[in-house]
Amino acid sequence: MYVYEKIKLDEHLPIKILDLYYESSEENVEKHWHNSIEILVPILGKVEIWDNGHMIRSQNVDVYIINSKNIHGISFVSGYEVYKGYGIQINYDYIKSIFPLIDHYEFVQPDGEVSREIVRTIYRIVDIYDNDKEYGHIAIKGLTDILMYVLLKKLLVRKKYVLQENEINNNKIVKIVNYIDQHYKENLSIQVLADHFYVSQSYLSRYFKQNFGTTIKEYIDSVRLEKAINDILHTNLSMTDIAYNNGFANPKSFNRIFKRIYKMTPHEYRKLLK
Numbered sequence: 001m002y003v004y005e006k007i008k009l010d011e012h013l014p015i016k017i018l019d020l021y022y023e024s025s026e027e028n029v030e031k032h033w034h035n036s037i038e039i040l041v042p043i044l045g046k047v048e049i050w051d052n053g054h055m056i057r058s059q060n061v062d063v064y065i066i067n068s069k070n071i072h073g074i075s076f077v078s079g080y081e082v083y084k085g086y087g088i089q090i091n092y093d094y095i096k097s098i099f100p101l102i103d104h105y106e107f108v109q110p111d112g113e114v115s116r117e118i119v120r121t122i123y124r125i126v127d128i129y130d131n132d133k134e135y136g137h138i139a140i141k142g143l144t145d146i147l148m149y150v151l152l153k154k155l156l157v158r159k160k161y162v163l164q165e166n167e168i169n170n171n172k173i174v175k176i177v178n179y180i181d182q183h184y185k186e187n188l189s190i191q192v193l194a195d196h197f198y199v200s201q202s203y204l205s206r207y208f209k210q211n212f213g214t215t216i217k218e219y220i221d222s223v224r225l226e227k228a229i230n231d232i233l234h235t236n237l238s239m240t241d242i243a244y245n246n247g248f249a250n251p252k253s254f255n256r257i258f259k260r261i262y263k264m265t266p267h268e269y270r271k272l273l274k
Contacts (some may be wrong), residue, residue: 018087045083
């Protein structure tokens, strides 16, 4: 299974700064995942970045963003004396504090001026971190806010089942989504949700579809599948246990829904990615 990495932050900072230097393939970073967002800035040499099944050569990018919970690793490419680069891991709780709906969004890869802006900001962070131990943390916090502003303003995109842009501040839809996210393991139904929010089933179904672009059942299935995939990849639990632990009525239902979305069974998915 893939290892979960618990990010230990630098003191006083919402980020962890990585000075990446590899001289041989023995220093490869094995595939792992974490909640933090990671930004890589290659400088010298070449590595291959494995990100959720995609392989990226470092010489082809100025900066590369690894989204929260993506399985990723780094492989040293022989033929080059060394690889040198920087990495910034941005704390998940910090991101969620400034953008509470981050779980429903991700960042696309930057290019052009946006890419250069991110690189310049990271270089400034690293320079201050290396040269001002007394008060540097103050400036780094501000630069981290600027970095997040660029990411959120210019690179943020919705995942498959997400809120419409004009509904981000709609308190009711946020409450419904948060309730589903917190209670997906339970016997959720339109009736249960309607009763909880004191509305009719027809109103709730119509309201959710209008604001979310999908049905309540489809959204609940997507949340349960996302959680189930974590268990498939990162535990040795049986598919039966995974099904019941994540709110599916039974293993047959889990298998049917999974196959409809991913075009393969949960067993086939585990075999493919492990």
